[in-house]
Amino acid sequence: MFAKRIIPCLDCKDGRVVKGIRFVDLRDAGDPGELAEVYNREGADELVMLDISASREGRATLLGTVTRVAQKLFIPLTVGGGVRSSEDARRLLSAGSDKVALNTAAVETPQVVSEIAEQFGRQAVVVAIDARRIRSGNLKLENGNRSASEHLVSSFQFPVSNFQFSGQAAWEVLTYGGTKPTGLDALEWARRVEALGAGEILLTSMDADGTQAGFDCELTATLARALHIPVIASGGAGGPEHFLEVFQKGSADAALAASIFHFGTHPIRSLKEYLREHGVAVRT
Amino acid sequence: MIALLDYGAGNVGSVLKAIEYLGCPAAIADSAEALAGAQKLVFPGQGHFGAVMNALAARRLLAPLQEFIKAGKPLLGICIGLQVLYEASDEAPEALGLGILPGRVRRFEGVFKVPHVGWSQLELRNASRLFQGVANNCFVYFCHSYYAPVTNESAAVTDYGQTFAAGVETKNLWAVQFHPEKSGEVGLRILRNFLEL
Numbered sequence: 001m002f003a004k005r006i007i008p009c010l011d012c013k014d015g016r017v018v019k020g021i022r023f024v025d026l027r028d029a030g031d032p033g034e035l036a037e038v039y040n041r042e043g044a045d046e047l048v049m050l051d052i053s054a055s056r057e058g059r060a061t062l063l064g065t066v067t068r069v070a071q072k073l074f075i076p077l078t079v080g081g082g083v084r085s086s087e088d089a090r091r092l093l094s095a096g097s098d099k100v101a102l103n104t105a106a107v108e109t110p111q112v113v114s115e116i117a118e119q120f121g122r123q124a125v126v127v128a129i130d131a132r133r134i135r136s137g138n139l140k141l142e143n144g145n146r147s148a149s150e151h152l153v154s155s156f157q158f159p160v161s162n163f164q165f166s167g168q169a170a171w172e173v174l175t176y177g178g179t180k181p182t183g184l185d186a187l188e189w190a191r192r193v194e195a196l197g198a199g200e201i202l203l204t205s206m207d208a209d210g211t212q213a214g215f216d217c218e219l220t221a222t223l224a225r226a227l228h229i230p231v232i233a234s235g236g237a238g239g240p241e242h243f244l245e246v247f248q249k250g251s252a253d254a255a256l257a258a259s260i261f262h263f264g265t266h267p268i269r270s271l272k273e274y275l276r277e278h279g280v281a282v283r284t
Numbered sequence: 285m286i287a288l289l290d291y292g293a294g295n296v297g298s299v300l301k302a303i304e305y306l307g308c309p310a311a312i313a314d315s316a317e318a319l320a321g322a323q324k325l326v327f328p329g330q331g332h333f334g335a336v337m338n339a340l341a342a343r344r345l346l347a348p349l350q351e352f353i354k355a356g357k358p359l360l361g362i363c364i365g366l367q368v369l370y371e372a373s374d375e376a377p378e379a380l381g382l383g384i385l386p387g388r389v390r391r392f393e394g395v396f397k398v399p400h401v402g403w404s405q406l407e408l409r410n411a412s413r414l415f416q417g418v419a420n421n422c423f424v425y426f427c428h429s430y431y432a433p434v435t436n437e438s439a440a441v442t443d444y445g446q447t448f449a450a451g452v453e454t455k456n457l458w459a460v461q462f463h464p465e466k467s468g469e470v471g472l473r474i475l476r477n478f479l480e481l
Contacts, residue, residue, distance in 0.1 A: 001404065001405050001421075001443075002400075002402060002403070002404045002444060003402060003403040003404070003423060005402055005403065040468070045402070045403055070298075070301070071301070071305075072305070074302060074305075074465060074466060074467070074468050074469075074471060074472055075425070075466060075467075075468055076425065076427075076466050094297065096297065096298070096301070098295070098298065098466065121330050121331055121332075122399070123330060123399060123401060123427045124330075199399065199401065200401065228396065228397055228398060229397065229399075230397055230401050230402070253397065253401075253402065254402070283403040283423035284423065
C-alpha cells in the first residue's frame with residue numbers, strides 16, 4: 001500500500017514560526033525546532049519550511065534553523081522561500097534539507113529548475129505554484145473510473161471517485177508570495193516545470209488559503225490527474241473532512257497545512273485515524 | 285567505526301547524521317586507503333546509475349569497493365547503493381553494475397506517477413538480521429524511478445505497480461531501496477540493526 005502524505009508547513013520569519021492569512025497579520029506560532037519535533041512524534045510524513053523573511057539577515061538565520069531542525073528529524077524536509085539559484089539550493093541541501101522548493105525563481109528563470117535537478121536529482125526539486133481561479137468550470141457528477149488520463153492503471157492507488165471534473169476552469173499563477181499575476185495558466189505552467197525536471201508540485205490555492213473552508217479540489221484534481229509527478233495540495237485546510245475530500249475528489253498525493261496543526265486544533269494522529277477509517281491509505 | 289562511501293554525490297550528510305544520532309562514530313571514506321581500513325561500510329546514494337558507476341571508477345573506488353566486499357566485511361547499500369549490486373540498469377544501458385545480484389534494474393512502467401516518492405509498505409520475506417524488530421508491513425520512505433527485481437536474496441519486497449526488491453541480504457551484503465535515514469523510527473531501527481551486526 002502506498003500512503004497519502006500529511007505534511008505540516010512551518011512558515012518561518014527570522015527564525016520563528018509565524019502564521020497569518022496570506023502573509024498579513026502574522027502571529028508567532030513557536031520555535032521551529034520544537035514544532036518540528038512535535039510533528040515528527042505525531043506522525044507527520046514530511047516537513048516543509050518556508051522562509052518568509054524579506055531581509056538578508058532573515059535568510060542567513062534560515063540556514064541555522066534548517067540545520068537545527070534537521071538534527072533530530074528523520075523524515076524528509078523541504079525548505080523554500082527566496083530560493084533563486086542552484087547555489088541557494090546547494091546551501092540548503094548541505095544544511096540538512098532533502099528538497100528545495102522554488103516558486104518565483106522558477107517563473108522568472110525556469111532554467112534554474114533544470115540546473116538544480118541535474119545537479120542534485122529531480123527528487124530534490126519541488127516547484128511551488130500559487131494559483132488563483134480566473135474562470136470557473138462545470139462540476140459534473142459521474143460514476144466510474146476517471147477518464148482524465150489514459151495513462152492510469154486502474155488497479156493502482158486511489159479510491160475511485162464518483163466525481164469528475166470537466167469544463168474549462170482555469171487558474172492563473174501568481175508570484176512574489178501570491179501577489180503578482182503572471183498571466184500563466186497553472187496547468188500549462190505545471191506541465192512545463194514537470195518537463196524541466198521538477199520532482200513534485202506544491203500547489204497552493206490563493207482563493208482557499210487561510211479560509212479553513214477546504215482545499216480547492218478542482219484545481220488539485222486538474223493538475224494531479226494531468227501530471228506524472230506528485231502533487232501536494234495546499235491552502236484551505238480547516239478540518240479532517242477537507243483532507244479526505246482533497247485526497248478523494250482532488251486526487252492529491254499529499255496535503256499540506258499550517259494553522260490547523262500549529263495551534264493544536266487538529267493533531268496529526270487523529271487526522272490519520274479519521275482518514276484510515278474512511279479508507280484512505282496513510283502511514284501508521 | 286563505520287565508514288560512509290563518498291563518491292561525490294549521494295546524500296552522505298543525512299545518513300551520517302542518522303548514524304551519529306544512533307551513537308556510532310562514523311567517518312567518510314573516499315579513497316582506497318580509507319576503504320581498506322574500514323570495518324563496516326555504508327554506501328548511501330541518490331542519483332543516476334551511470335553517473336554513480338562512473339564516479340566510482342573516476343575516483344578509483346571501484347576496485348577497493350570490490351576488495352572490501354570480497355574480504356567479507358559488512359556493507360549496507362542505500363537506494364542507488366542497492367541498484368549497483370545488480371548486473372545493469374535500464375537507466376544507463378552502457379554501464380555495468382557490480383553484478384553481485386542477478387538481474388537488471390528497470391524503470392517503473394504502467395504506473396501513473398514516477399518517481400515512486402513517499403511511504404510504502406515493506407513485506408518481509410526471509411528472516412533478515414537487518415529487519416529484526418521491524419514490523420511486517422511497516423511504512424518506509426522511497427524515492428526512486430527504477431527498481432530491482434525480486435530474487436532469492438530479497439529479504440523484503442514492496443509493491444508499486446509491480447513487486448520489487450525493497451531489501452536484500454546476501455552473505456556480507458545488505459541493501460535497501462528505501463531511505464532508512466528518512467523513514468522515521470522504523471528507519472533508525474534498521475540502521476541500528478546494521479550498526480550492531
